[in-house]
Amino acid sequence: MVVVMAADATEEDIARVVERVESVGGEAFVSKGVARTIIGLVGDIDSFHHLNLRTLHGVADVHRISDPYKLVSRQHHPERSTVWVGREGMRVPIGPDTFTLMAGPCAVETPDQTLEAAQMAKSAGATILRGGAFKPRTSPYAFQGLGVRGLEILADAREATGLPVVTEVVDARDVAVVAEHADMLQIGTRNMANFGLLQAVGEAGRPVLLKRGMTATIEEWLMAAEYIAQRGQIDVVLCERGIRTFEPATRNTLDISAVPVVQATSHLPVIIDPSHASGRKDLIVPLARAGIAAGADGVIVDVHPTPETALCDGPQALEGADLRELASAVRRLPELLGRRDARDLTR
Ligand code: PEP
Numbered sequence: 226m227v228v229v230m231a232a233d234a235t236e237e238d239i240a241r242v243v244e245r246v247e248s249v250g251g252e253a254f255v256s257k258g259v260a261r262t263i264i265g266l267v268g269d270i271d272s273f274h275h276l277n278l279r280t281l282h283g284v285a286d287v288h289r290i291s292d293p294y295k296l297v298s299r300q301h302h303p304e305r306s307t308v309w310v311g312r313e314g315m316r317v318p319i320g321p322d323t324f325t326l327m328a329g330p331c332a333v334e335t336p337d338q339t340l341e342a343a344q345m346a347k348s349a350g351a352t353i354l355r356g357g358a359f360k361p362r363t364s365p366y367a368f369q370g371l372g373v374r375g376l377e378i379l380a381d382a383r384e385a386t387g388l389p390v391v392t393e394v395v396d397a398r399d400v401a402v403v404a405e406h407a408d409m410l411q412i413g414t415r416n417m418a419n420f421g422l423l424q425a426v427g428e429a430g431r432p433v434l435l436k437r438g439m440t441a442t443i444e445e446w447l448m449a450a451e452y453i454a455q456r457g458q459i460d461v462v463l464c465e466r467g468i469r470t471f472e473p474a475t476r477n478t479l480d481i482s483a484v485p486v487v488q489a490t491s492h493l494p495v496i497i498d499p500s501h502a503s504g505r506k507d508l509i510v511p512l513a514r515a516g517i518a519a520g521a522d523g524v525i526v527d528v529h530p531t532p533e534t535a536l537c538d539g540p541q542a543l544e545g546a547d548l549r550e551l552a553s554a555v556r557r558l559p560e561l562l563g564r565r566d567a568r569d570l571t572r
Pocket residue numbers: 331357361393412413414415436466498501
């Protein structure tokens with residue numbers, strides 16, 4: 226069962242619901258986002274019915290959910306959600322009314338490289354800067370990222386460009402420091418089913434970008450989102466970044482159908498990552514166009530001022546004419562589908 230709190234519900238209203246649920250032996254998980262609060266109930270449904278929760282002050286609605294994921298299900302929230310990212314005054318939306326471009330270097334390497342990539346991202350129309358400080362590399366001998374120094378460089382790039390920052394966290398021990406520097410926490414494909422890490426980011430008080438595990442079903446991916454929501458954070462954006470198939474022409478296979486499938490069943494926004502899906506810069510623009518047409522709420526891409534020197538994922542990084550072509554697709558195509566430019570709604 227999910228209790229949807231009214232927009233003006235107070236902390237006391239929330240506490241009263243939790244107390245009533247616990248009084249009949251149930252458990253209540255409070256999940257908050259910038260825009261609203263919902264409470265997931267676990268326990269005996271009949272005893273919850275007797276509580277008449279709908280009549281409590283601050284309660285907007287109560288829903289019985291048949292999906293295995295509750296808080297992220299569309300059953301209690303028929304409208305699709307908008308997630309706001311960034312600090313006050315520079316908060317940008319990701320959701321059904323807009324189209325969001327997130328761009329930046331795969332890895333933070335130096336202050337200059339990061340700032341240049343951030344400026345490229347901004348000129349291309351991006352509203353969120355991406356960049357890895359903690360890199361989940363397949364080889365332990367590959368560049369692992371600059372760690373906390375990388376977070377500081379990202380924070381400086383945010384100050385210089387006004388773009389909120391999304392960056393990956395790979396270890397539950399680093400969640401606090403990443404949350405201190407970044408505006409949105411990214412869970413990468415390799416950690417989608419790291420349940421302890423999902424719980425830790427759920428408690429960190431920042432919106433989360435949750436990539437699909439490369440071998441995860443859509444239901445497993447939504448259950449991973451539920452872990453984050455259950456620990457307190459309902460502002461989760463899902464990212465389809467390609468799944469592992471038998472096809473070697475691309476690094477992974479971008480599962481375009483995941484976009485409408487997820488949107489039919491979850492209220493959370495969905496974006497695509499054509500860079501990590503394909504690993505090939507010649508495919509980024511066609512895949513981004515396909516994602517826009519399929520109804521994605523945004524796209525995240527790698528850009529680099531000098532891809533040939535990149536320490537990570539150079540072959541998929543955009544620059545120059547390729548980046549301009551992406552910018553043009555992102556500016557023109559979503560508008561045809563009735564979406565607004567996320568830059569116009571910053572608040
Ligand atoms: C990334 O975005 O930097 C990344 C490592 O992506 P993924 O987890 O999708 O491989």
